[in-house]
Amino acid sequence: xxxxxxxxxxxxxEVYGAYDHSHLQTSGPTQHTQQPIVTGTxxxxxxxKDGVVIAADNLASYGSLARFTDVKRLRKFNSEVVVGxxxxxxxxxxxxxxLNSLDIQENYSSSEDSLNAKNLHTYLAKVMYKRRSEFxxxxxxxxxxxxxxxxxxxxxxxxxxxxxxxxxxxxxxxxSALAQPILRRTLPDxxxxxxxxxxxxVKLIKECMKVLFYRDARSLDKYSIAIITKDGVELKENEKxxxxxxxxxxxIRGYGTQVN
Amino acid sequence: xTSIGTGYDLSNSVFSPDGRNFQVEYAVKAVESGGTAIGxxxxxxxxxxxEKLITSKLLKPEANKRISTVDRNMGVVSSGLLxxxxxxxxxxxxxxxxWRQMYKGPIPTSALANRMGSYVQAYTLYSSxxxxxxxxxxxxxxxEVEVPVxxxxxxxxxxxxxxxKDGAKHGGPFLYMIEPSGLYWGYYGAATGKGRQIAKSELExxxxxxxxxxxxxxxxxxARIIYVAxxxxxxxxxxxxxxxxxxxxxxxxxRHEEVPKELRExxxxxxxxxxxxDKMDE
Numbered sequence: 001x002x003x004x005x006x007x008x009x010x011x012x013x014e015v016y017g018a019y020d021h022s023h024l025q026t027s028g029p030t031q032h033t034q035q036p037i038v039t040g041t042x043x044x045x046x047x048x049k050d051g052v053v054i055a056a057d058n059l060a061s062y063g064s065l066a067r068f069t070d071v072k073r074l075r076k077f078n079s080e081v082v083v084g085x086x087x088x089x090x091x092x093x094x095x096x097x098x099l100n101s102l103d104i105q106e107n108y109s110s111s112e113d114s115l116n117a118k119n120l121h122t123y124l125a126k127v128m129y130k131r132r133s134e135f136x137x138x139x140x141x142x143x144x145x146x147x148x149x150x151x152x153x154x155x156x157x158x159x160x161x162x163x164x165x166x167x168x169x170x171x172x173x174x175x176s177a178l179a180q181p182i183l184r185r186t187l188p189d190x191x192x193x194x195x196x197x198x199x200x201x202v203k204l205i206k207e208c209m210k211v212l213f214y215r216d217a218r219s220l221d222k223y224s225i226a227i228i229t230k231d232g233v234e235l236k237e238n239e240k241x242x243x244x245x246x247x248x249x250x251x252i253r254g255y256g257t258q259v260n
Numbered sequence: 261x262t263s264i265g266t267g268y269d270l271s272n273s274v275f276s277p278d279g280r281n282f283q284v285e286y287a288v289k290a291v292e293s294g295g296t297a298i299g300x301x302x303x304x305x306x307x308x309x310x311e312k313l314i315t316s317k318l319l320k321p322e323a324n325k326r327i328s329t330v331d332r333n334m335g336v337v338s339s340g341l342l343x344x345x346x347x348x349x350x351x352x353x354x355x356x357x358x359w360r361q362m363y364k365g366p367i368p369t370s371a372l373a374n375r376m377g378s379y380v381q382a383y384t385l386y387s388s389x390x391x392x393x394x395x396x397x398x399x400x401x402x403x404e405v406e407v408p409v410x411x412x413x414x415x416x417x418x419x420x421x422x423x424x425k426d427g428a429k430h431g432g433p434f435l436y437m438i439e440p441s442g443l444y445w446g447y448y449g450a451a452t453g454k455g456r457q458i459a460k461s462e463l464e465x466x467x468x469x470x471x472x473x474x475x476x477x478x479x480x481x482x483a484r485i486i487y488v489a490x491x492x493x494x495x496x497x498x499x500x501x502x503x504x505x506x507x508x509x510x511x512x513x514x515r516h517e518e519v520p521k522e523l524r525e526x527x528x529x530x531x532x533x534x535x536x537x538d539k540m541d542e
Contacts, residue, residue, distance in 0.1 A: 060413070070414035093411035097364070100410055101357060107515075108329055108353070 003174040004218075005039045005087045005139060009132075009160050032136035036088035038062050040073045041218045042175025043084035043143045044208050046183055047153040047168045047193045048201035051229035052145040054082055054155075055205050057213070058237070059220035060089045066220065072237050074224045077103065081117045081146035082226040082233055083124070086172035087160065088139035095138060098127070117146030117154040117228075121164070129162025137161070141172035146228045153193065153228075168193050171208075174216045179208040198227065210241050273387040283391055284384050287340075287440035290393035294339035295498065296455035296489045299397040300482055301435040301448050301468060305475035305506035306399035307519075308337045309482035311455065311490055312499045325518075327503045331356040331366050334400035335503050335516040339453030340440075341393035348396050352376055364410040369400030373436035373444050381442025391440045395452040398438065401505040401514050402431035433505070455489025462488055475506055479519055483527035484534055500528055 002013070010019060038060050045054035060068040073085045075096055083099070085092040102123070106115060115123075121144040131138050137160040148154040156166035168190055169183035186204050187196060196204075205225065213219045221241040227234040263269040269282030276282060295311040308327050327337045328349040336352055338345035355375045359367035376398065383391050437450040449463035462485045466473055473481070479502060486500055502519040506512040519527075 058414075068414060072413055089413060093413060096411045097360075101360065104332055104357070107332060 003177055005036045005141075005173065008036075008087065008139065008141065009137065032134075033088075033091070033139055036091070036139040038067060038089040039139075039218075040071065040086055040089055040092070041216055042171055042173040042179065042212055043073065043086045043141070044171040044175045044179045044183065044205060044212070045084065045143050045145050045155050045169065046187055046196075046201050046205055047155050048196040048198055049194050050153070050198060051147065051227060052082075052153050052155050053198075053201045053205045053225065053227050054084050054143060054145040055209055055223055055225040056084050056086070057209065057220040057223040059218065059222075061218045064218070066218075069220060069222065072224055074226050074235060074237070075099065076226070076233050076235055077120060077146075078114050079232045080228060081115070081120050081144065082228055082235065083120070084143040084145065084172075086141040086143075086175075091138040091140050095124070095127070095140065095142075116149050117144055118148040118156075120144055120146070121154070121156045121158065125158040125162055125164045128158050128160060132161045143170050143172060145226070147230065151230055174218070175208070175212055178212055178215055182208050182211060198229070202227065206242065210244055213241055213244065271387045272383075272390060273385060281384060281441075284441045287391040287393050288395075291340035291395045291440065291452060292454065292456075294341075294394075294453040296451065296453040296459055296486060297337045297339040297395075297397055298451045298459050298463070298482060298485055298489075299337065299399045299435045299437070299447070299449065300463070300466070300473070300478045301399070301433050302473045302475045302478035303471050304433070304510055305401060305478070305504055305512070306335070306433045306435055307475065307478040307482045308335050308397060308399050308503045309486050310337050310339075310501040311453070311486045312501050314497045314499060321499065325501065327501050327518075329516045330372065330398075330400075331360075332515050333366055333402070333505060334369060334372060334398060335505060336396055336398050337501075337503075338394040338396040340395060344393045345396065348376070348380070348392060348394055351379055352398070355379075360410060365407065366403070368402050369398065369434035369436065370446070372400070373398050373434075373438060373446070377438050377442050377444040379442075380438055380440065384441060393440065395440065396438045397450045397452065398436045399505060400434050400516070401507065402434060403514060404429075404431035404507060406430075433507075451485075451489075455486075455491070458489040459485050475504060475510060476523075479504060479523060480527045480530055483524070484531040487528075487531040487535055500524070502527070 040060055043056040056073040058070055059066055060071040075083045077099055124142055139160050141159045143157050145155050155170055157170050158164050168187040171179040209223050213221050223239050224237040225239055263282040268274055268276035272283045295313045297310045300307045310326055312326050327335055330336055330352045336349050356367045380392050383389050435447050435450055436444050437447055438444040448468035451459035502524050504519050505516045508514040
């Protein structure tokens with residue numbers, strides 16, 4: 001299966017045959033988003049006993065070109081929610097502004113509790129579903145990480161079709177193939193969450209970011225990471241992969257352009 | 261009242277022969293019977309305070325807040341007709357939101373005052389509407405540092421031309437008062453409502469133009485002035501409402517918020533104590 005954002009939400013070629021692009025009009029009265037343009041790759045996240053860790057690299061690709069290298073794809077909503085955006089960057093900016101105006105409206109009444117991660121996930125999933133129903137989807141795969149109403153760790157996703165999914169570990173894009181199996185080794189189910197502390201979860205996520213950089217051609221070694229606990233959000237936006245080296249590549253033989 | 265019986269006060273869009281719009285003057289009368297509202301522009305922030313008159317013992321104490329937040333960094337307090345005040349705030353929020361839509365950043369306090377001034381003034385021009393029965397005080401803190409554009413994802417190239425002037429001063433505390441005529445000025449200290457005369461003379465004693473008063477002192481002065489302006493014998497009971505906006509490095513981080521309960525109660529205690537001192541002197 002093709003993991004690239006261009007293929008998200010489309011019928012699978014191996015099942016239905018190649019997509020007939022003549023259905024996509026090249027002229028006509030209304031043109032909605034039919035493909036993403038500038039895209040971000042995987043977002044990965046894992047719950048631990050006191051909160052959630054979420055990470056995404058700082059790259060925005062223009063097709064296969066590494067176009068922007070300082071794009072921050074984790075957005076802090078308030079002191080208990082962070083949203084991670086995979087997919088189209090301009091749609092991410094739209095959603096960021098939408099969340100900004102939502103936050104302003106929430107602050108008009110000071111007495112009520114602020115929106116928690118669960119509230120925000122419900123809201124965003126509905127926004128995504130509404131837009132797909134208008135045949136004008138926001139080409140993103142979102143991870144919403146934070147705390148729910150009982151201050152328990154909360155992690156869930158919403159994609160461009162409005163599909164929601166929740167698990168102790170989540171990954172979007174290529175990460176769903178590359179990082180998810182590694183994450184599940186440590187966190188196979190909800191019970192396992194209680195046995196993982198912050199340090200272990202951060203280490204696990206950092207390891208996955210490294211694997212993603214080695215194997216995903218649309219990734220970068222600079223990334224953002226956020227840790228959400230009861231104490232608030234700890235967001236670092238200019239992290240560099242540690243102990244990363246291509247030295248091993250020299251010894252690999254059998255494919256590529258080497259002669260021997 | 262010279263206007264009564266002349267017929268020149270019956271319609272909004274009609275001048276009297278000596279160049280007055282009586283409907284606007286009647287609106288000002290509505291404001292003059294409202295609870296006192298004040299705003300103080302301090303060195304490092306703005307304080308808004310209101311003498312909220314209790315109209316019924318059946319109302320829940322400290323509920324039904326009257327000072328409202330516009331965007332994140334501005335507050336509005338008004339005196340006069342309550343529903344007019346709420347409509348004013350609603351319009352101010354819409355203006356702030358539409359500014360964000362257009363410019364991808366927060367509206368400067370001066371621009372909001374300008375837009376609201378124009379809006380209120382439009383209600384003095386047509387016979388089909390009446391003027392606003394409120395005088396509103398708008399306080400805000402415009403960011404002193406460069407804030408990211410809404411939806412900004414990166415900082416762009418680290419090298420190359422920037423076009424920014426170094427050392428230029430931006431932002432700070434701002435205070436405006438908008439009257440039913442649409443007239444608005446920027447103030448160091450503003451007061452409206454029933455006790456405005458006393459409040460204004462108290463504000464003048466603070467030498468606000470020097471820019472020396474700190475925000476915390478401002479909160480205490482605001483509480484004291486509301487208590488001084490309140491006439492115990494004539495008026496109903498009241499609740500003190502206090503909000504503030506500090507610099508980004510201050511207690512509210514550039515946001516408009518209620519003054520924390522402890523500080524408000526301390527300010528109220530000091531206000532009552534200073535009133536008692538004054539009585540002893542007499």
